[in-house]
Amino acid sequence: MMVLKLGWDTQVLLSVKDAVTVAEILSKAHVWDEKYQSDTSTTAYFAYPVEKDFTMKIVPDEIANMARMAGKPDKK
Numbered sequence: 001m002m003v004l005k006l007g008w009d010t011q012v013l014l015s016v017k018d019a020v021t022v023a024e025i026l027s028k029a030h031v032w033d034e035k036y037q038s039d040t041s042t043t044a045y046f047a048y049p050v051e052k053d054f055t056m057k058i059v060p061d062e063i064a065n066m067a068r069m070a071g072k073p074d075k076k
Contacts, residue, residue, distance in 0.1 A: 001013055001014070001015060001016070001058070001059045001060075001061055001063075001064040002014055002015070002016050002019035002056050002057065002058055002059060003056065003057050003059050004019050004022060004023065004054060004055075004056050005054060005055045005056070005057075006026075006052075006054050007052055007054075013059065013064055013067070013068075016058075019056055023054065023056060026050065026054060027050075029050050030047045030048060030049055030050065031046075031047065031048055031049070031050055031051070032045075032046075032047055033045070033046040033047070033048075034046075
């Protein structure tokens with residue numbers, strides 16, 4: 001299993017094959033941005049290459065299975 005970290009606060013657990021597939025797709029992706037311009041009451045649209053890096057790390061199956069069993073943590 002692999003953990004794919006996207007940005008500062010999003011991590012997803014995937015099989016190695018799926019993590020590689022997602023990484024390949026993300027390497028081709030563009031950021032989509034919309035900016036409302038109040039002076040003209042219009043929206044400007046932008047698309048540009050992803051500038052943020054993502055990382056991947058291998059997680060042993062035993063750890064991944066324990067994490068799945070633990071489920072979502074309580075918010076405190």
